[in-house]
Amino acid sequence: MSLMKNILATSALSLSLGLASFASAQDYQPDPNAKPGGNIIVTYKDDVATLDPAIGYDWQNWSMIKSVFDGLMDYVPGTTELRPGLAESYEISDDGTTFTFKLRKGVKFHNGREMTAEDVKYSLDRVTTPATQSPGAGFFGSIKGYDAMADGSATSLEGVTVVDPYTVKIELSRPDATFLHVMALNFASVVPKEAVDEYGTDFGKHPVGTGAFKLSDWTIGQQLVFEKNADYWRSGVPYLDSITFEVGQEPIVALLRLQQGEVDVPGDGIPPAKFNEVMDNPDEAKRVVVGGQLHTGYITLNVQMEPFDKVEVRQAMNMAINKDRIVQMINGRATPANQPLPPSMPGYTKDYEGYPFDQEKAKQMLADAGYPDGFETELYVMNTDPNPRIAQAIQQDLSQIGVKVDIKALAQANVIEAGGTPKTAPMIWSGGMAWIADFPDPSNFYGPILGCAGAVEGGWNWSWYCNEELDAMATEADSITDPAKQEERLQKWSDVYMKVMEDAPWVPVFNENRYTMKSGRMGGADALYVDPVSIPVNYDYVYVTE
Amino acid sequence: MLAYLIRRLIQAALILLGVSFITFFLLFVLPADPVRQIAGRSATPETVANIRHQLGLDQPFIVQYWHYLTGLVQGDMGRSYLQKTEVATLIAARLPATLLLMLGAIVAELIMGLTLGIVAAIRRGGALDQSLMITSFVAVSAPQFVIGLLLLYVFAVKLSWFPIGGYGSFSNLVLPALTLGIMGSGWYSRMMRSSMIDVLRSDYIRTARAKGLRRFRVLALHAMPNAILPIIAMIGIDIGIFMSGIVVVESVFGWPGIGQLAWQAIQRVDIPIIMGVTLVSACAIVLGNLLADLITPFIDPRIKLR
Numbered sequence: 001m002s003l004m005k006n007i008l009a010t011s012a013l014s015l016s017l018g019l020a021s022f023a024s025a026q027d028y029q030p031d032p033n034a035k036p037g038g039n040i041i042v043t044y045k046d047d048v049a050t051l052d053p054a055i056g057y058d059w060q061n062w063s064m065i066k067s068v069f070d071g072l073m074d075y076v077p078g079t080t081e082l083r084p085g086l087a088e089s090y091e092i093s094d095d096g097t098t099f100t101f102k103l104r105k106g107v108k109f110h111n112g113r114e115m116t117a118e119d120v121k122y123s124l125d126r127v128t129t130p131a132t133q134s135p136g137a138g139f140f141g142s143i144k145g146y147d148a149m150a151d152g153s154a155t156s157l158e159g160v161t162v163v164d165p166y167t168v169k170i171e172l173s174r175p176d177a178t179f180l181h182v183m184a185l186n187f188a189s190v191v192p193k194e195a196v197d198e199y200g201t202d203f204g205k206h207p208v209g210t211g212a213f214k215l216s217d218w219t220i221g222q223q224l225v226f227e228k229n230a231d232y233w234r235s236g237v238p239y240l241d242s243i244t245f246e247v248g249q250e251p252i253v254a255l256l257r258l259q260q261g262e263v264d265v266p267g268d269g270i271p272p273a274k275f276n277e278v279m280d281n282p283d284e285a286k287r288v289v290v291g292g293q294l295h296t297g298y299i300t301l302n303v304q305m306e307p308f309d310k311v312e313v314r315q316a317m318n319m320a321i322n323k324d325r326i327v328q329m330i331n332g333r334a335t336p337a338n339q340p341l342p343p344s345m346p347g348y349t350k351d352y353e354g355y356p357f358d359q360e361k362a363k364q365m366l367a368d369a370g371y372p373d374g375f376e377t378e379l380y381v382m383n384t385d386p387n388p389r390i391a392q393a394i395q396q397d398l399s400q401i402g403v404k405v406d407i408k409a410l411a412q413a414n415v416i417e418a419g420g421t422p423k424t425a426p427m428i429w430s431g432g433m434a435w436i437a438d439f440p441d442p443s444n445f446y447g448p449i450l451g452c453a454g455a456v457e458g459g460w461n462w463s464w465y466c467n468e469e470l471d472a473m474a475t476e477a478d479s480i481t482d483p484a485k486q487e488e489r490l491q492k493w494s495d496v497y498m499k500v501m502e503d504a505p506w507v508p509v510f511n512e513n514r515y516t517m518k519s520g521r522m523g524g525a526d527a528l529y530v531d532p533v534s535i536p537v538n539y540d541y542v543y544v545t546e
Numbered sequence: 547m548l549a550y551l552i553r554r555l556i557q558a559a560l561i562l563l564g565v566s567f568i569t570f571f572l573l574f575v576l577p578a579d580p581v582r583q584i585a586g587r588s589a590t591p592e593t594v595a596n597i598r599h600q601l602g603l604d605q606p607f608i609v610q611y612w613h614y615l616t617g618l619v620q621g622d623m624g625r626s627y628l629q630k631t632e633v634a635t636l637i638a639a640r641l642p643a644t645l646l647l648m649l650g651a652i653v654a655e656l657i658m659g660l661t662l663g664i665v666a667a668i669r670r671g672g673a674l675d676q677s678l679m680i681t682s683f684v685a686v687s688a689p690q691f692v693i694g695l696l697l698l699y700v701f702a703v704k705l706s707w708f709p710i711g712g713y714g715s716f717s718n719l720v721l722p723a724l725t726l727g728i729m730g731s732g733w734y735s736r737m738m739r740s741s742m743i744d745v746l747r748s749d750y751i752r753t754a755r756a757k758g759l760r761r762f763r764v765l766a767l768h769a770m771p772n773a774i775l776p777i778i779a780m781i782g783i784d785i786g787i788f789m790s791g792i793v794v795v796e797s798v799f800g801w802p803g804i805g806q807l808a809w810q811a812i813q814r815v816d817i818p819i820i821m822g823v824t825l826v827s828a829c830a831i832v833l834g835n836l837l838a839d840l841i842t843p844f845i846d847p848r849i850k851l852r
Contacts, residue, residue: 046810047806047807047810049628049629050628050629050630052630055630057586130593130596130597130600131600133584133596133597133600134593135584135585135586135588135589135593136586136588136589137589137590137593138588138589138590138593139588141590150590150592150593150596151592201625201630201631202630202631204629204630204631205629205631219639219802220635220636220639220640220802221639221640221643221802221803221806221807222713222802246712246800247800247802248796248797248800248801248802248806249711249800250711250797250798250800252695253698253710253711253798253799253800256698256699256702256703256710257710257711260703260706260710262710411578411813412813413576413578413579413580413582413583413813413814413815414576414577414578416578416579416582416583417577417578417579417582418577420579420582435587438588448587448588453590456591458579458582458591458594459591460587
């Protein structure tokens with residue numbers, strides 16, 4: 001048995017992942033202008049729910065947790081390129097089911113103790129045990145022994161073995177090409193057992209990790225202060241001495257304070273009502289960084305409900321919506337989409353033209369499908385701006401082909417509930433709840449939202465589309481674990497999504513862009529401010545210039 | 547008096563029980579599943595089922611309610627579904643801010659309302675009176691969200707007299723307290739005006755004037771104390787009105803009180819927090835009303851509590 005050896009692993013893997021930026025396959029180059037020191041102020045409207053990496057799963061605490069904790073794998077700052085984190089190197093067996101990670105030596109938790117392989121095992125056991133109630137437990141489904149953890153018959157993952165204090169071996173029950181991405185998720189962060197035992201369920205308010213920052217103060221409802229971890233195992237970073245997160249601030253108030261120089265990064269972004277004003281002002285516009293985002297906004301068509309059970313009707317819907325106008329309505333903060341994957345995702349089909357915007361033809365197709373006079377239906381939508389306005393645009397477009405749409409604008413939780421209840425919501429506009437990838441891999445846009453596994457009560461496949469042939473193709477694609485065959489794997493995924501478009505359970509509408517505003521004194525490459533993994537900002541690498 | 551108090555306290559307990567039942571029931575029938583909020587979008591069905599079971603949300607309504615109630619009487623308000631922290635801790639951390647804001651609002655509305663009311667009463671029927679009463683009408687009707695943003699824009703952004711939101715010093719308190727108090731000041735100015743007009747018509751004021759006291763002395767020492775008395779009793783009732791206002795005002799000014807907590811919890815169907823804040827608010831309203839009733843006989847000896 002030969003092993004593919006991967007020391008400082010990125011080059012082979014990233015070359016094969018096929019993104020343009022991967023061609024250079026370099027780890028992060030330190031910024032020559034970076035100066036250590038200083039404090040920045042970041043604001044948020046909502047208080048931070050938790051900093052427990054096994055629990056936290058919203059875009060607000062996601063990047064905060066990344067700065068307090070580390071996992072075995074990580075991403076090169078500002079990119080979607082994997083790099084080793086707490087693991088120094090790793091080996092993958094030929095059949096792709098055994099991963100052996102060599103850990104870095106001398107990495108210390110914030111409490112001063114050295115991190116070892118036992119901690120890695122403990123952390124994976126903790127996140128998969130039902131008592132933790134981790135929303136991310138399912139990501140670890142390919143590890144051998146996961147099922148026994150999930151049903152409570154085991155207290156430790158059979159597939160995770162401590163070989164020696166600096167080596168951990170993870171065996172999978174099936175090949176999983178996404179496994180290294182899974183090990184880079186926050187849920188796979190390494191936590192010290194003694195700290196979890198000490199604080200119990202309050203660990204999320206007293207986090208102890210190995211990350212670049214440690215929590216030094218948390219005044220509930222007011223602020224969190226992160227302080228630089230002087231012993232951080234990556235040398236030279238972080239640059240900032242501290243970060244103050246002020247919570248409870250309306251986005252509009254945060255923007256006013258930024259304009260007065262009191263805030264460095266408004267975490268909730270530029271409020272829609274102020275967007276044009278900011279972008280029309282050259283002084284302010286130059287402090288806005290624009291980037292892509294692994295996001296697609298789409299309309300689901302419930303294939304179990306008439307008349308969306310007919311593929312012609314679904315295709316007609318795809319031709320009837322004026323996506324350019326919807327993008328205009330949100331001040332051009334997005335790009336029209338023609339397929340489920342966003343353009344920056346590996347596996348995106350570049351030469352696909354999508355359905356044309358052709359209402360005449362759409363009308364004809366409806367007539368051919370037996371609906372010459374159109375039909376009546378309902379569109380569920382989340383009730384926060386701009387989603388009801390977008391729903392109205394959709395309503396107008398569909399009225400052009402004789403489809404009369406009744407808009408149901410509800411709170412987020414209610415829309416999610418309706419989507420997961422059989423034969424309830426014929427159409428849903430995904431805005432405000434839309435899929436943003438957990439990790440930059442095409443498989444992440446399939447299983448829960450387009451695969452059969454998600455087409456269940458309480459699932460997220462709101463079009464209830466289940467094509468077993470595609471599920472088989474997806475499984476096949478994800479068993480290609482050889483990095484050398486990555487192109488083949490991505491082609492398979494591209495084929496899957498093209499077949500999805502033929503069956504048209506969705507109308508992909510747009511891919512949102514990200515707009516991060518910062519104060520004039522913030523330094524660091526623009527890519528750090530639209531980091532695909534750390535939203536809004538990669539805190540470990542930005543710095544202040546004064 | 548004691549019997550009255552005991553009866554009122556029993557009534558209060560029953561009201562709170564009713565509030566808890568209704569809120570719990572409404573949250574139960576709400577077509578939104580808290581477990582799916584906790585589990586997130588990538589959770590497998592077994593993760594969802596596990597969480598549901600651990601939180602006891604797979605139990606029938608009456609069992610869930612009973613569990614909640616038995617916990618509550620032992621002082622356990624449960625743990626937040628999403629934050630995992632004890633609800634009592636979260637509320638305790640935020641309650642002082644809300645109480646401070648309410649106190650500030652009471653002071654603000656009394657100063658504004660009483661002054662305007664007295665001035666209007668003295669200038670009764672004149673242009674000043676009428677414009678003041680129109681202003682007070684606007685103050686009562688204007689949405690707090692608009693008033694808050696307006697004050698913030700003018701006094702914090704344009705004039706920089708006060709900080710833009712935040713918490714911690716007196717200057718942080720002024721604008722949110724004004725915003726919350728402005729509605730009440732509209733009511734108070736109208737009540738103070740009519741109360742003052744009543745008093746000014748009474749015999750003892752005429753006597754005071756007739757014996758040659760100066761006008762200011764009559765107003766300040768004879769009329770005002772008597773006119774204010776009926777208004778003091780209203781303050782208890784204000785607490786209930788404030789409870790509905792704090793959600794908006796705390797949100798606009800970034801005031802770290804329980805209103806913000808409630809708002810965030812409602813978005814995410816975090817039932818233990820919603821229950822906790824609702825019950826604390828209901829307590830405040832019930833106690834406020836009780837206080838108002840208890841004060842009344844001291845102000846007006848003609849009223850007896852039975």
